[in-house]
Amino acid sequence: MTALDLDRIAAAFVKSSPLNYVAADKALRPDLVGMKMLEPPIFGFAAADDDYILSLQDNPGANLKMDPPSFWLEGAKTVISFFLPFPDEVKCSNRLDRLLPSQEYMHSRVDGQTFIVALCRHLKEALVAEGYQAVIPAADPRFWSNAAIDKQGNGMLFTSNWSERHAAYGAGLGTFSLNRALITQKGMAGRLGSLITDLELPPTPRAYTKLEEYCILCGACIVSCPAKAISLDKGKQHSPCSVYLGEILAVNRPYYGCGKCQTSVPCEHRPPRISMR
């Protein structure tokens, strides 16, 4: 099993799985039946003993207590991370209203997440069929996340024992943005997933040295945010964002989402600044 094999298996699943298309019994509008929710992923790989990944076990700056790969899987060799961009149809639809998420976006955000878990399971099955072990941290019973009020007055803080964004940074997929998402080579508008395996794969070189290297601090996401949750000095504040998402959920349950900070911004489709290293 090689990185190229994983790429091919994922691309075929994204294309053929009915879970990646809006189902008739869930469609928020009749014309959305069959709409594709996510594009094929790009992959990045980090060694299980990678210094950055291991540094996240107790990282107050990132508010993380990320368990190491060896916690999730004995004999772990590789963290597999991937990013699936939203299709252009979904991105464009979310430009039409400055405040409310499009129904296309909510499908990709909510049903798309179900698809990502299915894709992880599909990749795991492919690895197991080749004699390797794999664990999906975000779908593992040992995964936890919680929210707490920050004693330093920074509002609500979220902690978890696995972070898709930090795994992706470590796996060479991209760097953080002002609004705490990840800017990949395919931009920021999309979703992340990961697995840990005992298959050894060559690590993806990190073409950056700083956490927010690709963000040009242009402030476009500050202007786009309907909850005023983003600022140049504090980045993204979780509390106003969570409150806003809760309001969207209250009238669209089980659907929700926003994504305005990823829409019509310079980092939506690609990094606005590429490392010269």
Ligand code: SF4
């Ligand atoms: S819109 Fe500008 S400031 Fe916001 S994350 Fe993208 S590059 Fe950074």
Ligand code: SF4
């Ligand atoms: S998801 Fe919406 S509310 Fe939250 S930070 Fe982005 S634009 Fe603001």
